[in-house]
Amino acid sequence: MRGRFREFWGSNRKREAIEAYILILPMIVGLIVFTAGPVLASLYFSFTRWNLLSRPKWQGFDNYIELSHDPLFWITIKNTAFYVLGTVPTGTVLALLLAIALNQKIRMLAVFRTIYFLPVVSSVVAISVLWLWLYQADFGLVNQFLRFLGFRGVRWLSSTTWAMPAIIIMSIWHGLGYNIVIFIAGLQGIPQDYYEAATVDGATAWHKFFNITIPLLSPVTFFVITLSIINSFQVFAQAYVMTQGGPVNATKTIVYYLYQQGFMHFHMGYASALAYVLFIIIVALTLFQFWFQQRWVHYEI
Amino acid sequence: MMKKNASVSKRLSRRSFLKVAATTAGLMVTAACAAPAPASQGGEAADSESATESMEPVELRLAYWGFEVEKQGILQAAFMEAYPNIKLQEEITSWGTYWQKMLTATAAGESPDIMHHSPYYHVQFASNNVTIPLDPFIERDGVDLSEFYEGAITSGRWQQGQVRTGTGDLHAFPTVWHTGTMWFYNKNQFAEKGIPEPDETWTWDTLIDVGKEFTVINDDGSAESYGMDTPVDGNGRMNFWIFQTGGVFYDEDYTKCLIKDPEPMEAFQWMVDLVNDHQVALPPEPNQQFNPFETGRVAVAVMGDWMIPIFSRIEEFEWDVFLPPSHPRTELNTIDAYQNGISITSSAVHRDESWEYIKWLTMGDGAVMYAQTIFPFPAHIPTAENLIYVQTREEPPTQLWLLNDLLKAAYPVFNGPAEGEIGGIAVEEQQAAMLQVKTVEEATNDLESRVNAVLERAHEELLG
Numbered sequence: 001m002r003g004r005f006r007e008f009w010g011s012n013r014k015r016e017a018i019e020a021y022i023l024i025l026p027m028i029v030g031l032i033v034f035t036a037g038p039v040l041a042s043l044y045f046s047f048t049r050w051n052l053l054s055r056p057k058w059q060g061f062d063n064y065i066e067l068s069h070d071p072l073f074w075i076t077i078k079n080t081a082f083y084v085l086g087t088v089p090t091g092t093v094l095a096l097l098l099a100i101a102l103n104q105k106i107r108m109l110a111v112f113r114t115i116y117f118l119p120v121v122s123s124v125v126a127i128s129v130l131w132l133w134l135y136q137a138d139f140g141l142v143n144q145f146l147r148f149l150g151f152r153g154v155r156w157l158s159s160t161t162w163a164m165p166a167i168i169i170m171s172i173w174h175g176l177g178y179n180i181v182i183f184i185a186g187l188q189g190i191p192q193d194y195y196e197a198a199t200v201d202g203a204t205a206w207h208k209f210f211n212i213t214i215p216l217l218s219p220v221t222f223f224v225i226t227l228s229i230i231n232s233f234q235v236f237a238q239a240y241v242m243t244q245g246g247p248v249n250a251t252k253t254i255v256y257y258l259y260q261q262g263f264m265h266f267h268m269g270y271a272s273a274l275a276y277v278l279f280i281i282i283v284a285l286t287l288f289q290f291w292f293q294q295r296w297v298h299y300e301i
Numbered sequence: 302m303m304k305k306n307a308s309v310s311k312r313l314s315r316r317s318f319l320k321v322a323a324t325t326a327g328l329m330v331t332a333a334c335a336a337p338a339p340a341s342q343g344g345e346a347a348d349s350e351s352a353t354e355s356m357e358p359v360e361l362r363l364a365y366w367g368f369e370v371e372k373q374g375i376l377q378a379a380f381m382e383a384y385p386n387i388k389l390q391e392e393i394t395s396w397g398t399y400w401q402k403m404l405t406a407t408a409a410g411e412s413p414d415i416m417h418h419s420p421y422y423h424v425q426f427a428s429n430n431v432t433i434p435l436d437p438f439i440e441r442d443g444v445d446l447s448e449f450y451e452g453a454i455t456s457g458r459w460q461q462g463q464v465r466t467g468t469g470d471l472h473a474f475p476t477v478w479h480t481g482t483m484w485f486y487n488k489n490q491f492a493e494k495g496i497p498e499p500d501e502t503w504t505w506d507t508l509i510d511v512g513k514e515f516t517v518i519n520d521d522g523s524a525e526s527y528g529m530d531t532p533v534d535g536n537g538r539m540n541f542w543i544f545q546t547g548g549v550f551y552d553e554d555y556t557k558c559l560i561k562d563p564e565p566m567e568a569f570q571w572m573v574d575l576v577n578d579h580q581v582a583l584p585p586e587p588n589q590q591f592n593p594f595e596t597g598r599v600a601v602a603v604m605g606d607w608m609i610p611i612f613s614r615i616e617e618f619e620w621d622v623f624l625p626p627s628h629p630r631t632e633l634n635t636i637d638a639y640q641n642g643i644s645i646t647s648s649a650v651h652r653d654e655s656w657e658y659i660k661w662l663t664m665g666d667g668a669v670m671y672a673q674t675i676f677p678f679p680a681h682i683p684t685a686e687n688l689i690y691v692q693t694r695e696e697p698p699t700q701l702w703l704l705n706d707l708l709k710a711a712y713p714v715f716n717g718p719a720e721g722e723i724g725g726i727a728v729e730e731q732q733a734a735m736l737q738v739k740t741v742e743e744a745t746n747d748l749e750s751r752v753n754a755v756l757e758r759a760h761e762e763l764l765g
Contacts, residue, residue, distance in 0.1 A: 247736055
């Protein structure tokens with residue numbers, strides 16, 4: 001054993017191993033200090049009352065108990081769930097349909113793909129400001145268009161009914177390009193043989209879509225849905241820039257409320273508790289999806 | 302054989318690596334998470350290391366929120382020229398993140414020496430010994446505090462056992478004394494309609510009569526124009542309406558919200574009626590990207606006086622300011638006002654030099670420069686009256702001098718420890734009533750209970 005040990009330390013393998021670890025050391029230390037450290041620290045703070053200026057005061061589960069009685073917390077849960085349900089199904093279906101369209105041999109394909117992907121690489125803050133102008137009630141383009149069609153305009157962002165749908169529409173538009181790219185990659189991974197064989201058997205386009213494309217695309221769809229749900233639960237910038245959670249809390253999401261509690265009112269303990277509740281919700285939903293995918297995701301035919 | 306070796310190498314090297322990584326990270330996490338040592342208290346004017354005595358140049362870290370950044374730089378350069386032994390290191394942050402930075406810097410033991418301050422945060426910082434009392438410096442140098450607007454001085458005072466400012470040691474020396482209730486009007490729109498320009502005879506009722514003349518709603522529901530903007534002050538609050546009815550928002554001890562008293566209820570109902578019943582005021586809009594006054598959508602606007610430098614860029618129409626319309630019964634046209642201040646932190650080593658800067662900025666040459674170039678509402682009365690509130694002013698607003706008497710009689714606001722949170726609640730409930738999501742009764746009930754809960758927690762945190 002000792003001989004083997006010496007053999008190892010005297011070998012190139014040892015040098016390579018050390019070099020490899022040295023190379024990844026900054027990343028590992030960064031991850032521990034700037035991610036794991038704050039994550040663990042915030043777990044501790046979630047059991048304290050702390051305003052940054054005084055010393056944290058231990059108070060057990062009080063923050064979590066207070067959360068369960070906080071009507072605003074339940075409003076943010078409801079708003080966030082509404083946002084997730086509004087963005088994920090619609091965004092996924094639209095992305096799939098557009099991906100199929102952009103996967104065809106049509107002219108100016110690259111231009112269309114670029115147009116759809118452009119919002120993804122644009123700053124969400126800049127986009128939110130742009131949509132703020134579009135949604136302006138009296139002279140915004142959206143209402144001008146609606147009036148042109150003979151409808152009355154809507155006070156998009158100052159209406160408790162319409163503010164969240166307005167943000168959902170903008171977010172779908174913003175995230176569409178990313179999902180389209182993923183779907184296109186998935187579509188291009190489906191062997192043409194299946195389509196050719198189906199054609200020989202007399203299958204219609206609908207049959208091919210529902211019996212080949214959808215099943216073989218299910219791993220990609222699962223990936224898109226899982227990521228979209230995680231991202232949607234963390235929505236913040238749109239509400240921050242466009243409505244500040246208003247009007248009357250209609251667009252206040254969990255992360256916006258967390259930001260408000262932590263960085264506007266400096267209730268760091270309460271904000272940390274909110275963060276952990278959000279974490280638990282996302283983990284639970286993701287685990288459920290992994291369990292449920294066994295029923296509908298096909299990794300092979 | 303190779304497999305076993307690889308396994309050994311993996312185990313041993315990983316262990317060593319993990320030891321190093323864990324130790325390093327552990328030390329860094331511990332250092333990062335360590336709570337700051339309690340700041341020392343006291344504002345002794347003579348016990349600090351004085352570079353003035355030793356004539357060694359000293360460096361002061363000066364934090365302010367970023368408006369007119371270039372002009373601020375010129376201001377600091379002028380100070381350093383006048384005081385060559387003091388070098389200022391500026392730390393500029395936008396208003397939106399300034400307080401996050403100040404709090405996190407303090408938590409990390411990295412407070413600046415001098416910080417510009419807002420009444421939103423006076424109590425929090427003073428009660429946690431982050432800022433020091435300035436009274437020893439004031440006494441030593443014989444500073445005449447009667448040269449400052451009274452409210453500006455009391456707004457900077459705080460004493461142990463209090464949850465609001467008003468009495469005790471002066472923690473924030475006033476730089477600015479100003480209001481969120483400045484009444485603007487569009488001269489062109491008044492001329493076009495042939496309506497006499499607003500004057501001291503205006504009452505709340507006049508607002509309705511004149512407002513109706515300017516409000517034009519199209520058949521498709523879009524609005525061409527409104528008589529006035531959303532009837533809240535520049536901070537989105539309703540304090541001035543309440544003051545004019547003769548009421549107040551808090552009780553004397555800051556333990557209770559008094560919104561359900563008859564006078565504040567009258568004010569709240571009035572605000573909502575301007576939008577929904579009389580329909581002369583713009584309904585609340587989120588994130589006003591298009592300032593309704595600047596874009597000519599309203600004839601009259603009540604906004605913060607800080608809009609004056611912004612409105613001075615308007616070329617499309619002429620504008621001015623006028624006295625607030627008075628309450629028909631009480632005949633009061635009281636406005637809210639609040640102080641911007643400047644403080645020395647307890648971690649400042651060179652306190653005498655820091656105080657020199659504060660004196661220069663608030664009552665010396667810096668006060669004139671600050672008012673002329675950056676923020677034209679000095680708390681120092683001689684500077685204000687000789688420079689700003691003069692009747693010979695030619696550029697708009699030519700009637701700015703009207704503000705002087707109003708500021709002398711103004712109600713100081715934002716004196717408690719949780720003003721930001723309470724402000725947010727007030728805005729939500731006002732909007733709920735104006736957008737008819739809640740009745741006035743429901744909105745004021747919720748406002749009362751929510752504010753009382755915040756006050757109760759603030760008392761518990763500050764007084765135990």
